[in-house]
Amino acid sequence: MAQVTLDRVRKTYPNGFEAVQPCSVKIPDGELVVLVGPSGCGKSTLLRMIAGLEDITDGALSIGTDVVNDKDPADRNIAMVFQNYALYPHMSVAKNMGYGLKNRGASKAEIDAKVQEAARILNLGDYLDRRPSQLSGGQRQRVAMGRAIVRDPELFLFDEPLSNLDAKLRNQMRIEIRALQQRLGVTSVYVTHDQVEAMTMADRIIVLNAGRVEQIGTPTEIYEYPASTFVAGFMGAPPMNLLTAQIFEGALKLNEDTVLPITAPAGMGHKVLVGLRPEDVRLGGDGSVLFNVEIVEELGANRLLHGKLGGQDFSLSVGKDEAARTGVQPITLPVARVHFFDPDRGTRI
């Protein structure tokens, strides 16, 4: 177990493309950190640099107290779970799990004991002699987990480990991985593009966009105080509403007819982006703000109403007990939960 420190770690490819811009993060011992972002944002590259599968162009990476930039993956004392499991197809489940230990010179008895223990934790006891091809997707996922935990690593790396599973199994494995990680207390870095996985599993989230760290924070911080319009739009489903408003004598105008009953932030120019979470907005009100509902999306537990507010796209979420219909209706905006962003740079004000 160890803390992981990235000090201005950067990745540039020979063709000049900067996949990861200088990134400094300190991951405390025992935490699970989720790297999240859309595809191509550099999250996998960053993970693979930590694993040693990609060279680090600049900066220093330490696991524990050692700088490991020049260490081979096998010498970094890490374990990695791959997206497609990457099990050795010609080895039995037991051999798959014990292979790393065998190469570190562990005795046969020690390997057996650790494999048995991992199999017990992961309910794989009956499958130790099987080949990966004889297992279901979920079982293969467990074997990949088992291969990681028998090594007793200082650091777990997960590269979108659940994206090949169906939705139900994904939810189940999500909880299992989180529970296992907390029980073992191993520092972990987890890559995903799924913001639900990021929110539910992480101690700390790192949101990446186009090779740049947009925000680092706990799930609550990320959700409640998104640092940029990118984070605001990426984290949360449905995403936060972002309305472009003109500041006119201290009032926020969406268009000629719609003025938001919200005080404009001080010291701004004449334009601002107003962010509102769909679940913070309520139906009903004094009629000062009118929402034209065009579509009602039924989700079971709640309903999403999509339409136009002052000519701009807007959504709000209501509980299943509330009546929802299309057409123009009054809404109430949460004055206390408004986010303001700079319209040019997208940063939080």
Place this chain on the structure above:
Amino acid sequence: MKRAGFTTVWLPIALLLPQLMIIAIFFYWPAAWAVQSSFYLQDPFGFGSTFVGVENYTDLMTNTEYGKVARFTLIYTALVTFFSLSIALLLAVKADKVIKGAKSYRTLLMWVYAIAPPVAGFLGLMFFDQRNGPMTEMFQTLGWDFRLGADYNSTATAMVIVAVWKQIPVNFIFFLSGLQSIPKSVREAALIDNRSASGRFWDVTFPLLAPTAFFLLIINITYALFDTFGIIDTLVRSEPGNNPVTLVYKVFVDGFRGNDLGGSSAQSVILMVLVLLLTVFQFRLIERRIHYT
């Protein structure tokens, strides 16, 4: 499940007929003829034949010359198969790691594939030429009085080298595509599990190449046994007397040069049985141990 099928018996038979006829005319008929003529002793001038039973076979078994050729064939096949597989594997593993100019590199390695065996033999003749062959000169610098066509071991060496050289590209192509079909993430998992590159190769890469290697083993044994005929024919310069030849070449020499059709047929039959046994052995014993993913 619905079974797709023909409503009449005649249509499938008609569709299979061309293939069956080709097999019958070009394999079963000559094979049957060889079995039959192996029990006869033919007059060298074509004036008839006498039934001699299994005498042709017993002659072969007691013939020291035949035993010698059989032993040479065994060694020759083993050497050609081993070297053409191992060198090709080495080249494929190295070429797989090349990133810059990979395509031209691979194309160059595959070029020899297009050369016909007699042409390969002829190129061999030039390389091992007694007066100014570069290979001959190299061996002589190393202190070996290399004489192609006159010295048994020299000719044998040249035969093995040319046959291996000719077969490497085929093996290379198959090994390379086999290597490239191994998932990248499996190799990366091995990279994390094992710090030794040779350990990773023998524990992970090679077992995953085993289906390819098994297929190539059959192809290479068959190649060394039968398809090197053109190379041998060119290199021994039709002087099979004091030069090493393989069983297949001996069938040709005895039958068409020595006009001993009965003895030659008996040799063919023995070869057929050998190939049959080899095939059964390979598929029954080896394939069972190989993991197909």
